[in-house]
Amino acid sequence: MGTLAPLLPGSVTLVAGGPGDAGLMTVAGRAAVEQADVLLVDHLAPQEALAWARPDAEVLDVAKLPRGRTTPQERINELLVEHARAGRRVVRLKGGDGFVFGRGMEEVLACADAGIEARVLPGVSSAVAVPALAGIPVTHRGVVHGFSVLSGHVPPGHPTCTLDYAALARSGTTLVLLMGVANLAAITAELLGHGMPPATPAAVVARGGHPDQEVRVAHLADIATAAAGIAPPAVTVIGEVAAFATPTRQLEETR
Ligand code: SAH
Numbered sequence: 540m541g542t543l544a545p546l547l548p549g550s551v552t553l554v555a556g557g558p559g560d561a562g563l564m565t566v567a568g569r570a571a572v573e574q575a576d577v578l579l580v581d582h583l584a585p586q587e588a589l590a591w592a593r594p595d596a597e598v599l600d601v602a603k604l605p606r607g608r609t610t611p612q613e614r615i616n617e618l619l620v621e622h623a624r625a626g627r628r629v630v631r632l633k634g635g636d637g638f639v640f641g642r643g644m645e646e647v648l649a650c651a652d653a654g655i656e657a658r659v660l661p662g663v664s665s666a667v668a669v670p671a672l673a674g675i676p677v678t679h680r681g682v683v684h685g686f687s688v689l690s691g692h693v694p695p696g697h698p699t700c701t702l703d704y705a706a707l708a709r710s711g712t713t714l715v716l717l718m719g720v721a722n723l724a725a726i727t728a729e730l731l732g733h734g735m736p737p738a739t740p741a742a743v744v745a746r747g748g749h750p751d752q753e754v755r756v757a758h759l760a761d762i763a764t765a766a767a768g769i770a771p772p773a774v775t776v777i778g779e780v781a782a783f784a785t786p787t788r789q790l791e792e793t794r
Contacts, residue, residue: 543567543660546574546628551619551650553643555636555662556584558672559748563663564588571660575630577622579615583634583772612642616649623655631657636664640690640717664688666715669747669774673754674785677713682779685712691719691775695729708733713778720745720771724763730777735759740781745773756784 543566546552552571557563564572564585572578572591580589582602589598599618601610615631622629637643643659650657666688670677677686687710693700707714708730719726720743731737737760745753757765759777766773776784 543570546571546630548576548626548628549623549655551623551629551631551646551655551657553631553633553637553646553657553659555660555664556581556588556632556634557663557748558635558665558668559583559585559746561585561587561591563668563748565660565662567660568662571630572632574628576627578630578632579618579622580632581634584632588632612645616646619646619650619657620653620655623650624653634665635668636662639664639666639688640692665747665772665774666717669744670715670742670776670780672747672752673742673744675742675744675776675780675783677715677776677780679780679783683711683713685710686715686778687712688715688717689719691716691722691726694722694725696725704729705733708735713776713780716775716777718772719775720766720769720773723766723775727759727763727777731760735777739777740779740784741775741777742781742784743769743773743775744784745769745771747772747774754784754786756781 554568554571569591572588575592575596577597578592579599579601601615619629631646633641647657667677689702695704737758739759741757741759741762743755743766755765
């Protein structure tokens with residue numbers, strides 16, 4: 540059943556919440572949630588996992604302040620340190636894996652600066668799991684031997700965009716795009732402009748693992764139009780493997 544050492548008073552543990560369904564959390568992650576004195580929870584973390592917390596545990600929704608604004612990262616870092624210094628067992632429950640576009644290392648470093656060691660419990664990232672929940676393998680023998688995970692948060696050509704889309708277009712890897720719905724038209728245009736074939740299969744999987752999971756499939760040239768109006772969060776897969784997409788949820792049969 541794993542080897543998770545008990546959480547110590549005055550400690551911080553980063554727990555990977557997985558992509559949405561609490562059943563996709565790790566055994567170690569669940570054990571940490573069960574022991575926590577205080578939990579700082581993101582809005583993409585599986586809310587059902589909070590049912591595992593002790594009845595007297597304090598749950599802080601750090602995705603929202605009372606006025607509905609996102610808690611700044613600096614404040615989250617401070618809260619982790621403050622609660623640990625107060626001698627509590629702190630669990631930071633994040634969506635997916637905290638080290639994949641999850642700002643997890645910023646929290647580890649903030650704790651380290653305060654002399655607190657943060658333990659990291661890795662887990663299931665939406666980058667791999669959300670495609671899988673729609674029947675899409677990110678690699679497939681004889682078809683594609685690698686995958687690239689990209690953030691679409693910043694559009695191509697933006698001064699802060701560090702991605703080399705020319706290289707990505709000819710990488711021969713499956714492209715897995717997170718946070719890419721708003722910029723999907725710009726990103727697909729950029730890939731097409733760099734010579735990616737317009738008929739490359741593509742799929743957008745929204746709310747993966749949730750009861751209202753939705754899958755849209757089209758060629759690269761049409762996927763932005765096909766995905767219009769889809770409600771995030773969503774993962775976009777571009778590459779031959781996207782043709783495996785199934786409209787049904789892959790989780791049902793395991794329940
Ligand atoms: N650390 C997270 C990713 C955080 S960035 C992880 O490892 O999964 C947030 C992005 O993750 C979203 O914009 C979306 O692209 C993706 N995502 C997270 N949960 C998802 C879900 N249930 N369905 C579809 N996409 C999801």
